Each structure stands twice: as structure tokens, then as C-alpha cells.
Amino acid sequence: MPKAGSAKPLSRYPYSYLPMTTEASNRIWIYDTTLRDGAQREGISLSIEDKLRIARQLDALGIPFIEGGWPGANPKDVQFFWKLQEQPLAQAEVVAFCSTRRPHVKAAEDSLIQALLAAGTRWVTIFGKSWDLHVTEGLKTSLDENLAMIADTIEYLRSQGRRAIYDAEHWFDGYKQNPDYALKTLQAALRAGAEWLVLCDTNGGTLPQEIAQIVRAVAKALEREAIGQSQIQLGIHTHNDADTAVANAIAAVMEGANMVQGTINGYGERCGNANLCSLIPNLQLKLGYCCIGEEQMVNLTQISRCVSEVVNLAPNDSAPFVGLSAFAHKGGIHVSAVERNPLTYEHIQPETVGNTRRIVISEQAGLSNILVKARSFGIDLDKQNPACRQILERLKVLENQGYQFEGAEASFELLMREALGGRQQFFTLKGFQVHCDIVPCKGESDSVPYALATIKVSVNGKDILEAAEGNGPVAALDAALRKALIKFYPVIAEFELTDYKVRILDGNTGTSAKTRVLIESSNGDQRWTTVGVSTNILEASYQAVVEGLEYGLMLHSAALAPLNAARLP
Numbered sequence: 299m300p301k302a303g304s305a306k307p308l309s310r311y312p313y314s315y316l317p318m319t320t321e322a323s324n325r326i327w328i329y330d331t332t333l334r335d336g337a338q339r340e341g342i343s344l345s346i347e348d349k350l351r352i353a354r355q356l357d358a359l360g361i362p363f364i365e366g367g368w369p370g371a372n373p374k375d376v377q378f379f380w381k382l383q384e385q386p387l388a389q390a391e392v393v394a395f396c397s398t399r400r401p402h403v404k405a406a407e408d409s410l411i412q413a414l415l416a417a418g419t420r421w422v423t424i425f426g427k428s429w430d431l432h433v434t435e436g437l438k439t440s441l442d443e444n445l446a447m448i449a450d451t452i453e454y455l456r457s458q459g460r461r462a463i464y465d466a467e468h469w470f471d472g473y474k475q476n477p478d479y480a481l482k483t484l485q486a487a488l489r490a491g492a493e494w495l496v497l498c499d500t501n502g503g504t505l506p507q508e509i510a511q512i513v514r515a516v517a518k519a520l521e522r523e524a525i526g527q528s529q530i531q532l533g534i535h536t537h538n539d540a541d542t543a544v545a546n547a548i549a550a551v552m553e554g555a556n557m558v559q560g561t562i563n564g565y566g567e568r569c570g571n572a573n574l575c576s577l578i579p580n581l582q583l584k585l586g587y588c589c590i591g592e593e594q595m596v597n598l599t600q601i602s603r604c605v606s607e608v609v610n611l612a613p614n615d616s617a618p619f620v621g622l623s624a625f626a627h628k629g630g631i632h633v634s635a636v637e638r639n640p641l642t643y644e645h646i647q648p649e650t651v652g653n654t655r656r657i658v659i660s661e662q663a664g665l666s667n668i669l670v671k672a673r674s675f676g677i678d679l680d681k682q683n684p685a686c687r688q689i690l691e692r693l694k695v696l697e698n699q700g701y702q703f704e705g706a707e708a709s710f711e712l713l714m715r716e717a718l719g720g721r722q723q724f725f726t727l728k729g730f731q732v733h734c735d736i737v738p739c740k741g742e743s744d745s746v747p748y749a750l751a752t753i754k755v756s757v758n759g760k761d762i763l764e765a766a767e768g769n770g771p772v773a774a775l776d777a778a779l780r781k782a783l784i785k786f787y788p789v790i791a792e793f794e795l796t797d798y799k800v801r802i803l804d805g806n807t808g809t810s811a812k813t814r815v816l817i818e819s820s821n822g823d824q825r826w827t828t829v830g831v832s833t834n835i836l837e838a839s840y841q842a843v844v845e846g847l848e849y850g851l852m853l854h855s856a857a858l859a860p861l862n863a864a865r866l867p
């Protein structure tokens with residue numbers, strides 16, 4: 299077992315990462331269980347193709363053990379292992395998972411154990427009961443029979459040429475209730491030939507100091523077993539019910555555990571498992587353990603997002619290390635300091651894990667936010683330019699009225715260009731009307747919404763009047779405006795309204811409440827978001843639709859060519 303971590307030097311973080319050493323004693327074996335425990339999260343259902351895609355991503359990340367599923371539990375998990383036999387992974391060991399044999403059944407005759415063998419993996423993980431309560435209440439068997447189930451299962455799998463990892467389910471709760479019995483279960487697994495004893499906080503309620511204390515006690519208690527054995531290897535498997543899964547896993551590693559089980563993005567049953575996207579960089583960058591190749595760490599953010607795409611769950615923007623907001627700076631004080639030295643408000647360099655720094659625009663902004671945004675829009679602006687403060691003040695006034703530019707950067711860019719005199723006027727609104735009807739469907743309880751919009755705009759001094767229908771007022775208005783403009787700007791045909799979000803801002807004022815509309819548009823290559831606010835939802839939608847079209851036209855024309863504010867009036 300690696301030495302307990304109390305001797306680790308204090309990290310000089312954030313000034314330098316603790317150097318990662320690749321000595322064997324510093325190696326942490328990462329064991330990913332996204333495809334098994336991760337798939338136990340409510341809302342996740344993976345096809346075989348999904349599982350294969352995730353497995354290949356994990357393989358590319360350099361994860362050494364990938365738990366692929368429980369063969370025999372469902373047909374998909376069986377086929378997944380067979381598919382991988384046809385096209386093996388590049389470096390990872392794929393592991394098949396199963397329980398111990400059932401009570402009073404020979405391991406060789408247990409159908410689940412047979413399915414486990416049929417998966418054809420070199421490594422298998424067996425979970426067994428550590429807590430006496432689970433033996434008597436869950437398995438409804440005797441404490442001795444449970445010890446025999448653990449030992450027989452592992453011995454049988456070893457006899458079939460498999461290498462075994464033993465997951466001690468409910469280890470921490472079991473140890474607290476009956477340490478002597480709990481230790482006997484580990485001894486049974488070890489003597490039967492398990493190469494790793496993984497201590498599981500199955501119910502996820504243990505806190506870090508208890509984890510540390512118990513892992514230390516286990517290591518000491520098993521010292522005697524080590525005589526004649528090369529090394530006893532402990533692992534840790536934590537759940538996040540107390541929101542301490544990552545801290546608990548780190549505590550166990552600091553006490554000498556050298557295998558960490560977890561999942562990408564922390565997916566897992568109930569509140570999830572230890573999040574490998576946090577654990578890996580914490581262990582490697584801050585504590586100097588070696589988990590994956592240094593060159594692979596930069597893929598972490600992309601893999602986190604790819605996995606969330608495959609499992610069809612929105613990525614968690616505030617996820618540490620890999621979330622969209624993990625290095626997003628909003629407060630003016632933060633942005634000003636980060637611009638001078640990123641160490642002031644960043645615990646690691648975002649690029650180390652493949653993430654990026656972002657500067658957010660809002661009423662919490664200062665001049666520094668404006669300057670950084672201007673730079674990202676290709677506008678050369680400096681703090682001395684009076685327009686800079688005017689833009690900031692206008693931003694704060696509009697946000698106070700209900701606008702939100704954080705999620706509508708295209709509208710903010712238009713605002714900035716207008717303040718600098720560089721906003722192109724593509725058309726002028728002369729007026730619009732929208733007429734809505736609800737048409738009952740003959741013989742059916744449903745009715746069909748219908749809307750007709752008429753709009754008058756002026757383009758290059760020429761008035762255009764157009765009308766269009768839609769299944770709602772915003773769709774009709776958008777269609778009428780496009781119809782009026784398309785002769786002048788044919789590129790509009792490529793623009794699409796891809797998302798429409800409405801938020802009532804002061805709900806307690808009833809129907810006179812203000813409405814904020816965010817519209818996402820696309821030209822097939824790029825996406826941009828614009829905002830409108832009004833007490834009239836149509837007016838708010840119109841503002842957002844118009845700015846969406848205007849921004850698209852600006853992208854298309856040369857209007858976005860670098861703008862030098864110094865040369866503007």
C-alpha cells in the first residue's frame with residue numbers, strides 16, 4: 299500500500315502545481331464506473347452505442363480501469379462486452395461487475411457468475427456485504443455464509459483465470475456497527491485472491507475525517523495479512539449524499555488508498571458518485587499523484603461535455619474545473635485583477651484542464667469587463683475613452699430595467715457599437731400589428747392558434763409593407779419582417795430562430811409585469827443571443843428578433859471588421 303499522505307509537502311498552490319511524480323508509490327489507479335454506477339442515475343439510459351462512445355473517450359483520457367456494466371443484469375451489458383472483444387480499447391482494462399454468488403448456491407452454478415465469465419474480461423469486480431445488517435436483513439442469510447459467499451466467488455473467479463477487485467459495499471457503515479465482522483469480510487476477499495479491497499461509502503453519508511480514521515484503521519488491521527503478500531492495495535468508492543464524495547475520496551488517498559472509483563461528471567445513483575472531473579485534477583495538480591498522463595489532462599473538459607451530450611443531460615455550468623462558469627469572472631473587481639494577473643481569482647490555469655477563462659457582462663461589471671469584451675469583439679477601446687464609462691452606465695441602467703446581457707452578448711455588442719457610432723442601420727421600423735385568433739378544431743377538444751402580422755419598415759428610404767401568418771404572434775412577426783427585408787438582404791434566408799425564452803420579471807404586478815425575451819439565432823455556422831424587455835411580450839420579442847436579424851447581417855457584412863474606437867467620432 300502506498301505510504302499515507304501525511305508526509306506530503308504543502309502545495310505551493312496556486313503559484314506552482316505540485317510536481318507529479320510517476321513513481322509506483324505515487325500512482326493512483328483511476329477506476330471509472332460511469333457505465334455502471336453512473337448509469338444508475340435517474341434519467342440516464344444508455345444504448346450500447348452510447349456505452350461504446352463513452353468507453354472510447356475514457357480510454358483516450360488514459361483511465362486504466364473502465365467498469366463496463368453488470369453482464370447478466372440486462373442484455374445490453376452483455377452485448378457491450380462482446381462488442382469490445384471485437385474492437386478492443388487501446389489501453390484501458392474493461393472490467394465486468396457482479397455480486398457475490400447467491401446464498402447456498404455454488405459459484406460455478408450461479409447464473410450471474412456464469413454471465414460474468416462470459417463477458418470475457420481479464421478483470422472482474424465483485425461486490426459483497428460488509429454490514430451485518432445487510433447480511434441478515436438484505437440477504438437473509440447467516441454471517442458465516444456471507445463470508446463463504448465472498449471467498450468462494452473470488453476463489454472460483456481466480457480459478458477461471460480472472461483478476462479480482464473486491465468492492466466492500468456499505469464498508470464504512472458496516473465497520474462503524476461491527477468492525478470485527480466487517481474486517482472478516484475483507485480478510486475473506488483478500489485470502490481468496492482479491493487484488494484490491496475497495497472500501498465503499500455506499501450510502502454516501504460519511505464525512506472526510508471518519509473516512510480518514512477508518513481507512514487508517516483498516517490499513518493497520520490488515521498489516522498482519524500482508525505478511526507473505528507483496529502488498530495490500532486499498533481502493534475507495536464514495537457517493538455524494540453528504541456532498542463530500544470528492545473530499546472523502548481524497549481523504550482515503552491521503553491515508554494510502556491507491557485506487558479511486560468515480561464517474562465522469564459525478565453521475566450516479568441518488569446524488570451521484572465521486573466526480574472524476576474534480577478528483578483527477580485535485581489529486582494530480584494539487585497533491586502531485588499520478589492519475590493520467592499530463593498531456594491527457596487538457597482533454598478533461600471536452601470529455602466531460604462529450605459524456606453529458608451522450609447521456610443527454612445538460613452540462614453543469616458551475617461544475618468545478620470543467621464547467622462553463624468554472625473560470626467565468628463577473629464582478630468588476632475580479633475582472634480588473636484577473637486582467638492584471640489571473641492568479642488573483644483562479645485556483646488553476648483553466649487551460650490545464652482544457653477549459654477557458656470567460657468574462658461576463660452584467661450590472662456587476664466595471665470598466666475592466668467592458669474593455670475585455672470590447673477586445674473580444676475586435677474593438678480597440680481603452681479606459682480613458684469616455685465612451686467606455688458611457689457604455690458601462692448604459693449597461694447598468696438597462697440591467698436595472700430588466701435586460702440581461704450575460705446571456706445576450708450579441709445585444710451587448712450592438713449596444714457597444716452604437717455607443718461608439720459604429721452600428722450599421724439596416725432598416726427602420728415604421729410600425730407593426732399582430733392579430734391573434736384561436737380557431738376551434740371541428741369535433742376535437744383542441745383548438746389551433748393562428749396569428750397574422752403586418753409590418754412596415756423603411757430600407758434605404760423606401761417603405762415596405764408586408765404581412766405573414768404564423769402559428770403564434772412571434773412566429774408571424776418574425777416571418778413578416780423577413781419577408782419585408784429579404785429582397786434587400788437575401789442572406790436572411792439562412793438565418794434561423796433556434797431558441798426562444800421568456801421570463802416574467804416582476805410577477806407580483808400581474809398582467810402589467812415586465813417580460814424579458816431571449817432569442818437565439820443561427821446562420822448555420824454561428825449562434826448568437828439577443829434580448830428584449832417590455833411590459834408587452836410582443837414588443838419585447840420584436841426587440842430581440844430585430845437585434846437577432848441585425849446582428850446576423852452585421853456578421854455577414856463587413857460591419858464586424860475590427861473597429862478602432864479612437865477613430866470613431
Ligand SMILES: CC(=O)SCCNC(=O)CCNC(=O)[C@H](O)C(C)(C)COP(=O)(O)OP(=O)(O)OC[C@H]1O[C@@H](n2cnc3c(N)ncnc32)[C@H](O)[C@@H]1OP(=O)(O)O
Pocket residue numbers: 335338368370371372397398399400401425426427436437438467500567
Ligand atoms: C451498491 C450498488 O450499486 S450494487 C449494484 C446495484 N445495481 C443494480 O441492482 C442494477 C442491476 N440489477 C439488476 O438488474 C437486478 O437487480 C439483478 C439482475 C441483479 C437481480 O434481479 P432479481 O433476481 O430480480 O433480484 P432483485 O433485484 O429483486 O433483488 C436482488 C437480489 O440480489 C441479492 N443480493 C444483493 N446483494 C447481493 C450480494 N452482494 N451477493 C449476492 N446476492 C446479493 C438480494 O438478496 C436479492 O436476492 P433475492 O432475489 O434472493 O431476494
Ligand SMILES: CC(=O)C(=O)O
Pocket residue numbers: 335425465466467468498499500501535537
Ligand atoms: C459497489 C457500489 O457501487 C457501492 O457500494 O456503492
